[in-house]
Amino acid sequence: MSVPRPAAVIVLAAGEGTRMKSTTPKVLHELCGRALVDHMLTAARGLFPERLIVVVGHAREQVQAHLAATGPDARAVVQAEQNGTGHAVRTVLEEVGTINGTVLVTYGDTPLLRTETLAELLATHAAEANAVTVLTAEVPDPTGYGRIVRGDDGAVLAIVEHKDATPEQRKIAEMNSGVYAFDGLLLADAVKRVSTANAQGEEYLTDVLSILREDGHRVGAYIAADHVEVEGVNDRVQLAFARGVLNTRILNDHMRAGVTIIDPATTWIDVRVTIEPDAVVHPGTQLHGATVIASGTQVGPGSTLTDTVVGAGAVVRNAVCEGAEIGPGASVGPYTYLRPGTVLGPKAKAGSYVEMKNARVGAGSKVPHLSYVGDATIGEGSNIGAATVFLNYDGVNKHHTTVGDHVRVGGDNMLVAPITIGDGAYTAAGSVITSDVPPGAMAVGRARQRNIEGWVARRRPGTAAERAAQAAQRAAADGHDGQAASPQRAGQASGPDNPANDSGELSK
Numbered sequence: 001m002s003v004p005r006p007a008a009v010i011v012l013a014a015g016e017g018t019r020m021k022s023t024t025p026k027v028l029h030e031l032c033g034r035a036l037v038d039h040m041l042t043a044a045r046g047l048f049p050e051r052l053i054v055v056v057g058h059a060r061e062q063v064q065a066h067l068a069a070t071g072p073d074a075r076a077v078v079q080a081e082q083n084g085t086g087h088a089v090r091t092v093l094e095e096v097g098t099i100n101g102t103v104l105v106t107y108g109d110t111p112l113l114r115t116e117t118l119a120e121l122l123a124t125h126a127a128e129a130n131a132v133t134v135l136t137a138e139v140p141d142p143t144g145y146g147r148i149v150r151g152d153d154g155a156v157l158a159i160v161e162h163k164d165a166t167p168e169q170r171k172i173a174e175m176n177s178g179v180y181a182f183d184g185l186l187l188a189d190a191v192k193r194v195s196t197a198n199a200q201g202e203e204y205l206t207d208v209l210s211i212l213r214e215d216g217h218r219v220g221a222y223i224a225a226d227h228v229e230v231e232g233v234n235d236r237v238q239l240a241f242a243r244g245v246l247n248t249r250i251l252n253d254h255m256r257a258g259v260t261i262i263d264p265a266t267t268w269i270d271v272r273v274t275i276e277p278d279a280v281v282h283p284g285t286q287l288h289g290a291t292v293i294a295s296g297t298q299v300g301p302g303s304t305l306t307d308t309v310v311g312a313g314a315v316v317r318n319a320v321c322e323g324a325e326i327g328p329g330a331s332v333g334p335y336t337y338l339r340p341g342t343v344l345g346p347k348a349k350a351g352s353y354v355e356m357k358n359a360r361v362g363a364g365s366k367v368p369h370l371s372y373v374g375d376a377t378i379g380e381g382s383n384i385g386a387a388t389v390f391l392n393y394d395g396v397n398k399h400h401t402t403v404g405d406h407v408r409v410g411g412d413n414m415l416v417a418p419i420t421i422g423d424g425a426y427t428a429a430g431s432v433i434t435s436d437v438p439p440g441a442m443a444v445g446r447a448r449q450r451n452i453e454g455w456v457a458r459r460r461p462g463t464a465a466e467r468a469a470q471a472a473q474r475a476a477a478d479g480h481d482g483q484a485a486s487p488q489r490a491g492q493a494s495g496p497d498n499p500a501n502d503s504g505e506l507s508k
Helices: 036-045 060-070 085-096 115-127 184-193 206-214 236-256 455-459 464-477
Strands: 008-013 052-056 075-078 102-107 132-138 147-150 156-160 174-183 219-223 286-288 304-306 319-322 336-338 349-352 355-361 366-369 372-378 389-391 401-403 414-416 419-421
Touching: 008 036, 008 085, 036 052, 036 060, 036 102, 036 115, 052 060, 052 085, 060 075, 075 085, 085 184, 085 206, 102 115, 102 184, 115 132, 115 174, 115 219, 132 206, 156 206, 156 219, 174 184, 174 206, 184 206, 206 219, 336 349, 414 419, 455 464
Parallel strands: 008 052, 008 102, 052 075, 132 219, 286 304, 304 319, 319 336, 336 355, 349 366, 355 372, 372 389, 372 401, 389 414, 401 419
Antiparallel strands: 102 174, 132 174, 147 156, 147 174
């Protein structure tokens, strides 16, 4: 069947959603990286409607601002008083005028509806030349739903609410979703005749179907292939259910496209995430926002990436990355935090217990462990020793540190910005670097070590430390300590006069 382009899609999103128990409007609650209303709008845009209209009411300023930021093609129509679904549609037609063509009416809290299902509804509507076509579903337990009563020709004779249904009608499994495709001209006339003679005193869109049938027009129905698609979200339980269904769809799509997801039960991926074939996603991983994962990449376990780009062949383990760029073949983790503005070059490394913010790390450079790198540029082939801190903040302003190519920064360094460490330079372990270091120089910024003999015996008598010291001294006196002559054991740690290990590098 061909699918006609709808003249308009009207998304009803004016309700308060009291069961959500939230200050956030219901349609703006998020799942899988999109607000509820955005899921519906995305499905509607797949139909290429001539007009896309969203009816807003409760907290309309927030909803309108959201639409302006994320869906500028969607026109907001205000339903000042929420007097029912029929009133909402009448409000639209009074503002925009009669719409000639097919008008699809749906809801902002049905995030599981697919474009394909809506297209089938429109195709059925056109093929059967219906005045209105109802999207229906066959559910395992239809208790509480309005039943679809059909005639021998398949046309819809009535929609009977559960409380009004006969025992025979209650056996019907087909229920009304509340989503309709209307003939726009017939809708404009019928919606003006909807009565408020009901318990709630509201105008119900369902009554339009009865009016059209009484006028002699055909009312048809299309049964959704999966009843889950038409389920709305009214509370946090239903929100969680919808999130699970949508996440499973997303995971399945990625796996069928060539991505390995080791444990789908513990993996959560947003709708805008891009993953290339042959990437591997390990258990306990969450991928959010506009994250991009290239082919051959290993992500996880236990990693959360938001708006992060990961290059081909990179490895990211037990890491949190936000707004970062990880180059091809780079290594991140475990237990690493990459904050916005971090860029790792090809084959660069951000190792265990490393945090970076607004930092660029050149190709092949390494920050292996226990370090903070903020507001910095590190050239190619450099190594930052363990426990090094880039001191970028003076309490008022942030300052930048530049580390050149093939630099060796010693362990436990404090780099006080703004400074520049030139290409090929070294810094000694335990140094506080406050001035620029010329290319090829060794920078030493620490005090000379001083040993105070006998301090433990005088200041900590009777402690385990004193007993251990006395035992070691007796062993040394007896000639049993073969390491007694070692400069390190004798407290002669390398200092300004013994620069052999001044670079202080730990593992690379």
